[in-house]
Amino acid sequence: MSQSEIKNCFVELGKFLSQFSLDNNQQNNTVLHNDLFFDQFVDLIALSQSHNNWFTPDNVHYSISSWADALTEENLIQWLSAYSFNEKDPKNVGLILAGNIPLVGFHDFVSVLVSGNNVLVKTSSKDDYLIKFLAKYLIALDERFNKKITFVEGKLEGFDAVIATGSNNTARYFEYYFKDKPSIIRKSRNSIAVLTGNETPEEMTLLSEDVFRYFGLGCRNVSKIFVPKNYNFDSFFNGMFAQKDVIYYEKYANNYDYNKAVFLMSNFQLLDNEFLTIKEDTSHASPISSVFYEYYEDINEIKARIQQDAEIIQCVVSNGIIDNSVYFGETQKPKLWDYADNVDTLAFLNNL
Secondary structure, eight states: OOHHHHHHHHOOOOOOOOOOTTSSSSOOSSSTTTTHHHHHHHHHHHHHHOOOOTHHHHHHHHHHHHHHHSSSHHHHHHHTTTOOOOOOOOOOEEEEEEOOEEEEEHHHHHHHTTTEEEEEEEEETSSSSSSHHHHHHHHHGGGGGGTTEEEEEOOOOOEEEEEEEOOOOHHHHHHTTTTTEEEEEEEEEEEEOOOOSSHHHHHHHHHHHHHHHHGGGGGTTTTEEEEEOOOOOOOHHHHHHHGGGGGGHHHHHHHHHHHHHHHHHOOOOOOEEEOOOEEEEOOOOOTTTTTEEEEEEEEEHHHHHHTTTGGEEEEOOOSSSTOOOOOOTOOOOOOOOGGGGGHHHHHHHHTT
């Protein structure tokens, strides 16, 4: 398949996904193969929470809508135009995917295929259905994908390169196991926000989306905030109030109760609004239902800290005071060219 043909198939996939918005499912009769796939996908979205309790319909719809926004012809052309793709025999690229949020490994899947390579996918048991369904849709668009996409149930074998995502512990195993192959090994990362105290109420409400989307389980979720000395946390909590209904979700509530109890038994000082605790801590990785904070006196201190901790930070949220930061409310809407860990996946694949 030519890259142009592959790109066009992903454009069609984007059109298919655009029917499944956060508000409702609106069938578009011009979308290819709706007769075969539309109702099945509606059912799969409804069943997603039975496969993974964190995959609420709202969060699955959000992920799907984000991919619909990304997979437009304009975005794909802009993304691919930055590279010179050479004619070569396709390589078999193994993917070991995480399962913390819906379709978390889909960018790697898309990247392997648009680079002209074949993909061997080992899904997480926590996210085993959505990506397989989208692969079936691609095969319906062009049956040649059937030879380019393989899902692996057991041991990953027959690969020329690998992209593996896991915890810091599993990353050490991946680095050893795949040491003789070209690889991208992704470890645990967290995202932070740098506040000045001059943010608007609207910006604080948008920040709540960065904190709570996917229940805070993603590496692009804000788990730590840096605030100036004598910061008034009222504005932060007022913004977070937009997400107050999260406490009615049992799994989240259980984590809130447990983590709050652990903090209190350890005599940590907490600020609490009955669905989120915030704790002063130098770590970037806070548990579910909690955000860590740290004070600063000079913004240059934070800029230096961000450079120092670059290997463990996924993205930074600010109103522009930090270079290359993400604006409030945008962390879970990455562009196709916003690479995880700032590693250019497409360049890696193109140079195999």
